[in-house]
Amino acid sequence: MGLKAGCAAVFAAFLITWTAAAQDVTLVAREGGIVLTGSLQGFDGEFYRIQTSYGMLTVDGQGVICEGPACPDLIAPKAVIRLTGAPDAGKALLPGLFRAFAVKRGLVFQLQDGPEFAALILDPETDKVLAEISFVPEAPDVSAEALASGRAELVVAARPEKPFGTRALAFDALVPVVAPDNPTPEISTAELAQVLSGEVKNWAVVGGPDMPIVLHALRPDTDLQRALSDRLGSGIVADVLHPDLASMADAVAKDPWALAITGRAGVGAARVLPLTDSCGFPLLPSALAVKAEDYPLALPIFLLTPPRRLPLMAREFLEFLATPAAQAVVAQAGYVDRSASRQPMTADGLRLINAIQGAGDDITLADLKRLVNLMDGADRLSLTFRFEDGSSTLDAQSQDNLADLARLIASGQFRNEEMVLAGFSDGSGAADANLALSIERAARVAQELSVVAPDLVAAALPRVEGFGEALPMACDETPAGRHLNRRVELWLVPRFTDTPPSEN
Numbered sequence: 001m002g003l004k005a006g007c008a009a010v011f012a013a014f015l016i017t018w019t020a021a022a023q024d025v026t027l028v029a030r031e032g033g034i035v036l037t038g039s040l041q042g043f044d045g046e047f048y049r050i051q052t053s054y055g056m057l058t059v060d061g062q063g064v065i066c067e068g069p070a071c072p073d074l075i076a077p078k079a080v081i082r083l084t085g086a087p088d089a090g091k092a093l094l095p096g097l098f099r100a101f102a103v104k105r106g107l108v109f110q111l112q113d114g115p116e117f118a119a120l121i122l123d124p125e126t127d128k129v130l131a132e133i134s135f136v137p138e139a140p141d142v143s144a145e146a147l148a149s150g151r152a153e154l155v156v157a158a159r160p161e162k163p164f165g166t167r168a169l170a171f172d173a174l175v176p177v178v179a180p181d182n183p184t185p186e187i188s189t190a191e192l193a194q195v196l197s198g199e200v201k202n203w204a205v206v207g208g209p210d211m212p213i214v215l216h217a218l219r220p221d222t223d224l225q226r227a228l229s230d231r232l233g234s235g236i237v238a239d240v241l242h243p244d245l246a247s248m249a250d251a252v253a254k255d256p257w258a259l260a261i262t263g264r265a266g267v268g269a270a271r272v273l274p275l276t277d278s279c280g281f282p283l284l285p286s287a288l289a290v291k292a293e294d295y296p297l298a299l300p301i302f303l304l305t306p307p308r309r310l311p312l313m314a315r316e317f318l319e320f321l322a323t324p325a326a327q328a329v330v331a332q333a334g335y336v337d338r339s340a341s342r343q344p345m346t347a348d349g350l351r352l353i354n355a356i357q358g359a360g361d362d363i364t365l366a367d368l369k370r371l372v373n374l375m376d377g378a379d380r381l382s383l384t385f386r387f388e389d390g391s392s393t394l395d396a397q398s399q400d401n402l403a404d405l406a407r408l409i410a411s412g413q414f415r416n417e418e419m420v421l422a423g424f425s426d427g428s429g430a431a432d433a434n435l436a437l438s439i440e441r442a443a444r445v446a447q448e449l450s451v452v453a454p455d456l457v458a459a460a461l462p463r464v465e466g467f468g469e470a471l472p473m474a475c476d477e478t479p480a481g482r483h484l485n486r487r488v489e490l491w492l493v494p495r496f497t498d499t500p501p502s503e504n
Contacts, residue, residue, distance in 0.1 A: 024070035025050065027059055036064075041150070042080070043072040047309055056150075058309055079131040079311035084146050085156035086223040087137030088245045088266060089301050089335075091117060093170060094135050094156070096329040101320045121313070131313045139221040147306050153314050155304040158227040160396040165305040167318050168400040171336035172263040173285035174228060174297035177249065177270035179256045184208035186274040189283070189296060189480065195259060196228075198237030203257065216240045216248050216260035227299060228261055231480070236261075263299065264290075265334035279475030288343055290336045291382035292489070293397065294473050296480050300397050301335070322404065340404060341382045342492065345375035367470050374420065374465065378491045385421075385445045385488040392444060402445070405490065406453040409460070419462035420491040421445050426482035427469040439466030445488045462490070 027036040027048060036059065038052035048059045048066065066072070083094060095117050102109035102121045107130065112118040121131040135156075138146065144161055146152035160166045176192055178184065187195075187206050194200040195213055204210040217238035218225040224245075229235050240258075242248035249268030252258040262270070264285055275283045277296070289295040303318065310318075320326055327337035383405050385398040394402065408414065423442030425434035442464045450461060474481035 025066055025068040027064040027066055029064055031063075040070045040072070042311065046312060049309070056308075078129055079313035081131055081133045081154065081311065081314045081317070082146075082152045083133070083135040083154045083156060083303075084138045084152045085140070085143045085154075085304070086158060086301070088224070088263065089158070089170070089172070090135050090137055090156040092265065092333045093301070093330060093335065094133075095119070096333060097321070097326055098133055098317070100325050100329050101317050104320065104323070104325055105316075131311075140223050140226055141221070144304075147304060150306075150308075153306070153310055156223075157302050157304050158223045158299055159230065160302060161304060163307055165307070166302045166396045166400075167305060167321060168300060168338055168397060169303050169321060170301045170330040170333075170338065171290045172265055172299045172301060173290045173295055173336065174224075174231075174261050174299050175264055175267065175285055176273040176275060177252055177260050177262055177267055178273050179253050179258060180269070180271045181256050182208070182258075182271065182273075184273060186276055188276045188278050188280075190278040190478065192261075192275070193232055196232060196236045196261070197234055211257045214239050214255055214258045216242060216252055216258055218242055218245070218248060224263065224299070228297075231297065261297075264336070277475045277481055278477050279481075281472075281474055283474070287336050288341055288380075288382050291338070291341060292384035293386065294384070294484060294487075296474065296484055302396070322407065338400075338404070340408060342379040343382075345378045345380050345491065367467070371467050371470050374422075374491070374493070378420070378493045381490040381492060383490050385441075385490075386483070386486065387441065387444075389483070394445070394448060398445075402448055402452050405449065409453060409456065414492060416495050417492040418495050420493060421462045421464050422489045422491055423464070423466040424471055424485060424487050424489070425468050426485040427472065427476040428482065431468055435466055435468035437466075438468050439464060441486070442466055442488045 024040045025038070027050065029035070036050060036052060036057065038050040038057075041049040041051055041056065043049070043061065046061055048061055048064070050057050050059060083090065095111070098119055098121070099109045106124065108122040108124050110120040110122060112120065116137070117135040119133045120129050121133065122129055140157065140159070140161075143152065143155045143157070144164070147155050147164060155164070156169070176187055184203055184207055191200065191206045195206065195215065200206065201213055202210065203213055215236070215238045217236045217240075219241050220226070220229075220235060225236065240251065242251065245262050245266030246268060248260050249262055249266055249270045252260045253269035259273075260270070275297075277283055283295055285295045285297075290298045303321075305318070322338075324339065327339040330337040383401040385401060386395055387393060387398070388395050421442040423438035423440070425438045427434070446461050446464055450456060469485070472485050473487070474484040476482050476485060
């Protein structure tokens with residue numbers, strides 16, 4: 001009958017007999033037998049959303065006839081796309097992304113006047129409005145409520161939040177910043193955590209002069225501040241609070257004893273204070289390290305999506321985010337784009353140094369030789385996979401990475417290369433058990449890839465390797481370091497043939 005599953009089961013036994021005058025529309029099943037009367041909430045060109053006395057229903061437009069003065073134009077319905085959430089990321093990214101989306105489709109993008117971002121997308125031939133877009137910055141709780149209640153279609157957020165879906169938008173990196181004339185050379189993650197918690201209050205404790213630390217931060221209810229508190233496991237004891245990143249960076253740059261954590265895109269006139277882990281490993285927020293989340297304070301920026309059908313143009317915009325045109329906009333805005341990047345394994349001497357210096361007694365010379373032999377001539381792709389804590393489920397960012405990998409394979413990006421999923425563990429526990437666990441994690445990613453890309457023949461799936469604790473990214477003495485070390489990387493090894501793999 002064209003009604004969504006569940007709707008027919010509710011209404012098959014009887015006929016709704018309301019008068020149409022009390023409501024906006026009446027949807028009549030083309031095959032007869034079912035009539036739905038209610039208030040039209042939206043139409044995306046395919047499906048109606050209608051509020052009835054039985055709740056909100058989604059109805060396939062092909063299966064019904066719409067009657068009443070509120071019935072939409074079935075040829076070119078207008079999409080209303082309301083966004084809310086993190087102010088800095090939303091204001092920096094959304095205008096450029098929607099403009100590029102409109103240009104890519106040959107449509108007209110028209111920015112509207114006002115204190116917040118608002119725009120129209122129009123048909124170039126008729127000037128008909130195809131979409132109304134708006135963004136209102138709000139605190140995370142307010143944004144989540146708006147998404148759940150239907151007052152917003154998408155939310156810009158730095159954290160996934162159930163029961164909403166996620167679509168990766170960009171990356172940022174949280175970095176400690178100080179004034180340009182602050183003489184402190186660097187700070188470790190352990191020291192930084194002590195400063196942020198209020199345990200350390202003097203620069204002399206972290207290698208600076210004997211002066212009090214003035215800690216600046218965003219308000220606790222902001223999205224970025226909550227994401228940072230999640231990483232630390234506690235709130236931040238700040239001396240000065242700011243409404244946005246720009247004002248915070250400006251204040252820190254003017255105070256030689258100030259310290260703050262900000263996004264890489266919001267450093268402003270302040271100086272980034274180099275970060276190390278507690279074992280002295282330098283932690284650099286390079287683009288590849290941020291994309292791979294090897295940098296411990298990498299910050300994915302998401303669009304949260306509701307558990308309901310979005311307007312057609314909103315769904316098309318979400319698909320557009322994976323295109324090179326969208327990633328170029330992200331990079332121009334000062335954020336790290338999501339495009340897969342690669343780097344020769346031998347160019348990353350720091351990781352080899354870490355492998356040798358961080359190798360425990362259980363790691364043999366033969367283990368290191370096996371690792372180095374595979375790394376020789378290989379490239380590392382930025383797509384890296386990690387799991388939710390205590391789970392075999394890929395985290396939100398890794399699930400997006402898996403979809404990106406499937407698209408790259410389908411487009412023939414690695415035709416002359418062998419893909420290797422290299423699993424790694426942290427250093428806690430016995431080496432044999434860690435080796436087995438690293439292989440199991442890599443195999444799990446390969447299995448998930450076969451589900452996402454069912455057309456791949458077995459021989460085209462990545463080869464699975466495991467190296468246990470042999471290549472640490474960070475110190476195992478902290479939970480954050482152990483989390484970084486538990487990962488599955490994607491390596492590309494030249495095949496020296498253009499013959500596609502087969503099952504034979």
